Amino acid sequence: MKILIIEDELDLSSAIRDYLTSEGYLCETAITYDAAYQKISLYSYDCILLDLMLPDGDGLKLLKHLKSLQKTEGVIIISARNALDDRITGLNLGADDYLMKPFHLSELNARIAAIIRRKNNQHSNIFTFNEIEVDLGAKTITVNRHEIHFTRKEYDLLLYFIYNKGKAISKSAAAEHLWGDDADMADSFDFIYTHIKNIRKKLSDAGAKDYFHSVYGLGYRFTDI
Amino acid sequence: MNLFSKYNRVLLVVLLIGLISVGILFYNALNYTLNNKIDENLREELMEVKDYLHVKNIFPAPPEDLDLVIEYKPAKKTSAVLVPGDTTFYNPRKQKKESARYLKADLLLDNQPFHVLILNSKATQSRQMQIVFLAIIIPVVILFGLMALFNRYLLLKLWSPFYQALKQIKSFDIKKGGYRSVKTDIHEFRQLDEALKQMTTQIQDDFKEIKLFTENASHEMMTPIAIINSKLDTLLQSGTLAENDSKALLDLYKATKRLNKINQSLLLLVKIDHDQLGEKEQLCPAELIRQKVNNFQELISQRHIQVTCNLDDTTVLSNKYQFDILLNNLFSNAIRHNRNGGEIHITLKEGELYFENTGNQNALPESQIFERFYKDPKSDGVGLGLAILKQICIKQGYSLNYYFRLPMHGFRIKFG
Numbered sequence: 001m002k003i004l005i006i007e008d009e010l011d012l013s014s015a016i017r018d019y020l021t022s023e024g025y026l027c028e029t030a031i032t033y034d035a036a037y038q039k040i041s042l043y044s045y046d047c048i049l050l051d052l053m054l055p056d057g058d059g060l061k062l063l064k065h066l067k068s069l070q071k072t073e074g075v076i077i078i079s080a081r082n083a084l085d086d087r088i089t090g091l092n093l094g095a096d097d098y099l100m101k102p103f104h105l106s107e108l109n110a111r112i113a114a115i116i117r118r119k120n121n122q123h124s125n126i127f128t129f130n131e132i133e134v135d136l137g138a139k140t141i142t143v144n145r146h147e148i149h150f151t152r153k154e155y156d157l158l159l160y161f162i163y164n165k166g167k168a169i170s171k172s173a174a175a176e177h178l179w180g181d182d183a184d185m186a187d188s189f190d191f192i193y194t195h196i197k198n199i200r201k202k203l204s205d206a207g208a209k210d211y212f213h214s215v216y217g218l219g220y221r222f223t224d225i
Numbered sequence: 226m227n228l229f230s231k232y233n234r235v236l237l238v239v240l241l242i243g244l245i246s247v248g249i250l251f252y253n254a255l256n257y258t259l260n261n262k263i264d265e266n267l268r269e270e271l272m273e274v275k276d277y278l279h280v281k282n283i284f285p286a287p288p289e290d291l292d293l294v295i296e297y298k299p300a301k302k303t304s305a306v307l308v309p310g311d312t313t314f315y316n317p318r319k320q321k322k323e324s325a326r327y328l329k330a331d332l333l334l335d336n337q338p339f340h341v342l343i344l345n346s347k348a349t350q351s352r353q354m355q356i357v358f359l360a361i362i363i364p365v366v367i368l369f370g371l372m373a374l375f376n377r378y379l380l381l382k383l384w385s386p387f388y389q390a391l392k393q394i395k396s397f398d399i400k401k402g403g404y405r406s407v408k409t410d411i412h413e414f415r416q417l418d419e420a421l422k423q424m425t426t427q428i429q430d431d432f433k434e435i436k437l438f439t440e441n442a443s444h445e446m447m448t449p450i451a452i453i454n455s456k457l458d459t460l461l462q463s464g465t466l467a468e469n470d471s472k473a474l475l476d477l478y479k480a481t482k483r484l485n486k487i488n489q490s491l492l493l494l495v496k497i498d499h500d501q502l503g504e505k506e507q508l509c510p511a512e513l514i515r516q517k518v519n520n521f522q523e524l525i526s527q528r529h530i531q532v533t534c535n536l537d538d539t540t541v542l543s544n545k546y547q548f549d550i551l552l553n554n555l556f557s558n559a560i561r562h563n564r565n566g567g568e569i570h571i572t573l574k575e576g577e578l579y580f581e582n583t584g585n586q587n588a589l590p591e592s593q594i595f596e597r598f599y600k601d602p603k604s605d606g607v608g609l610g611l612a613i614l615k616q617i618c619i620k621q622g623y624s625l626n627y628y629f630r631l632p633m634h635g636f637r638i639k640f641g
Contacts, residue, residue, distance in 0.1 A: 009448050015455035022462070080447035102451035102485055105458040168461045172478055182520065184486045185557040191523035216471030218461060218478070 001116060002044070005029045006036040006062065007051045007078065016049065019105040020112070023167075033057030040066050045073050046119070047112050050095070052079040052086060060089060067094045074115035078103065104173035110163040129162050130224055131208050143206040153178050154199050157192075161212070161222035170219035196220060229380060236376065240369050248362060255357060259350045260326060264309040267328035267343050270295065274341055278334055291318050292346035300331055300338040314344050323348050386414040390421055397425060399432050400498065436495055443492045450488065453481050483607065490609035494597075497547065497616045505544050505621075510552075510573055511536035517552050518571075521560065529566045536573040541640050547617045554610045555580045555636060561606060562634070570633065581635040588629035595625075 003025045007013040010031065017027045028045075030036035033056040040048070040062065048066070052059035063075060077090045080101040087098045096115050099108060117127065117136065125137035133142045139155055141148050150158065160177050161169065171189035178195075179186075200212055213221045226234075270293065277285040284297055294316065309328045316323050323346040330341045386409035393404055404425040407418050457477055460466075466474065518525070518532055525532055541548070559569045559582035567583035593599050595615040600608035614636075618625040624639040 009452060011452045012448065012455055015452070015459050018459060019455075019462075080444055080451070101447050102454040102481075105455050170458070170461055170478055172482055173458070179520070181489075182553055184482065184489070185521070185553060185560070186524055191527050194523070215461065216466060216468075216474070218471055218475050 002026045004045045004048045047074040063093045106164045113163040143208045168215040168221045263326040294344040296342040298340040300340045487607045532569045554614045578638045581633040591627045
């Protein structure tokens with residue numbers, strides 16, 4: 001799985017690259033418009049992360065160029081501009097998603113995973129993590145052929161952890177995933193604990209192993225190790 | 226009192242006083258002249274009587290003039306009085322009372338003293354005087370009237386640049402078009418115009434600069450925050466953090482989140498100011514409120530807050546994004562400043578929305594709570610939520626009020 005990171009801030013670019021590399025992706029970076037233009041023209045990727053504000057050009061133009069090449073890469077716009085116009089223009093131009101800076105790397109990873117899965121597995125929307133089977137189309141989760149009833153938030157949260165399996169996820173990242181912009185309304189994310197507790201109970205009732213591990217009281221790691 | 230009425234009032238008083246003085250003066254002068262003429266007549270008549278006495282030693286026959294009456298009365302002695310004056314008398318020939326001039330004299334006829342009283346009716350002269358008076362006064366009054374009208378027109382014309390400038394300044398909106406220069410060849414108005422132009426341009430420039438600065442500063446801060454955030458996420462993956470480190474990491478996450486929140490709020494304020502948030506549409510607030518209650522269920526139940534909704538099905542014309550933020554901020558406020566086990570009452574009626582919550586027992590200062598960065602000392606918000614709420618209400622044309630009715634703090638929004 002190849003990913004192109006078009007981002008002019010080196011520190012941010014490297015953090016993204018490190019995180020995604022550890023997830024098993026092959027990452028390339030471009031820090032200027034020109035470099036990105038060349039890479040897009042020459043190579044193919046599974047997903048492209050696109051910063052709209054580059055020192056030598058507008059990221060939206062790159063998007064247009066990409067679409068003019070009839071390429072099918074998934075594109076996630078990552079921008080500090082939260083302008084509604086940009087978001088709409090970007091999505092209209094064929095971007096698959098729009099992520100507002102600052103974002104959590106786990107969120108970015110989950111979005112990439114969702115896009116790649118959508119692009120590659122046109123026919124099957126089902127993937128598994130050990131005994132847990134997720135049907136993305138029907139939004140259901142089955143363990144040992146027993147469907148478990150999760151609330152929408154619980155489903156979203158579990159999927160988020162599965163996408164980021166092996167990674168420590170802070171409560172605030174989890175809350176932002178569930179609530180988006182509204183997450184900053186909460187002063188504490190203790191309610192995440194309640195959700196996790198419920199998910200754990202439902203999974204273990206269905207006979208699944210407990211994959212949630214608390215990380216320093218900051219968050220959780222979903223892992224089978 | 227406006228300029229015109231003030232000016233007209235002064236003008237009218239001056240004109241009236243002038244007119245009356247001129248009238249009195251004119252009347253007296255005319256009267257004096259006419260009286261002199263009559264008196265001369267009277268003296269001539271007296272001379273004639275004297276002539277008759279000298280020459281023929283008889284009184285002359287009564288004059289043919291209907292206005293002239295001569296009376297003779299025997300007197301005991303003669304005195305040399307010769308006084309003309311005003312009087313009224315009964316004119317036997319015209320058979321009516323008339324005002325008249327008279328002249329008295331004592332004369333000797335056959336060494337007998339006689340009073341001679343010559344009366345000249347003023348009827349004819351009065352008519353003459355009236356005619357002359359009117360002939361002069363009426364045109365003067367008309368002239369004054371015309372002058373007042375012309376003055377009004379002239380004033381309106383002269384002051385028109387001033388009124389144009391005034392109208393513009395009154396409707397001046399810092400965010401909209403600037404001040405358009407008013408054409409005039411009057412020096413003072415041109416100066417005023419230039420000063421206004423300069424002032425408004427300066428104000429608008431400053432305002433734009435401040436907004437641009439806020440926007441740019443917030444955008445510039447976004448990248449470092451993004452870097453901090455991503456590095457924290459990376460750090461969290463490390464399996465070798467000590468207990469102390471994780472505590473520090475938690476605090477860093479919190480601080481970053483807070484910084485981000487301030488930044489986003491400032492940007493949001495700028496955006497609402499800029500009207501960058503899209504078109505208005507018909508929304509169903511009751512439905513949106515129910516969704517929010519559902520969405521914030523965790524926060525509500527975490528603090529054991531009882532939410533009571535009393536929602537009528539109404540529609541509101543609003544920008545969807547802004548309305549969403551409005552509800553968020555109302556909820557956020559009602560939850561954050563509530564006490565554990567408290568209550569929230571939401572009432573939606575036609576055109577009105579009430580958000581009430583329990584909290585501390587004292588009213589908040591209404592004049593301050595909507596100011597940017599105002600916050601309760603105990604609150605850990607950033608102090609921009611209510612400022613954003615206010616800004617949205619201004620932009621959407623809603624009225625927003627805070628009230629306190631023990632034990633509930635309330636916000637009332639009137640749509641439209």
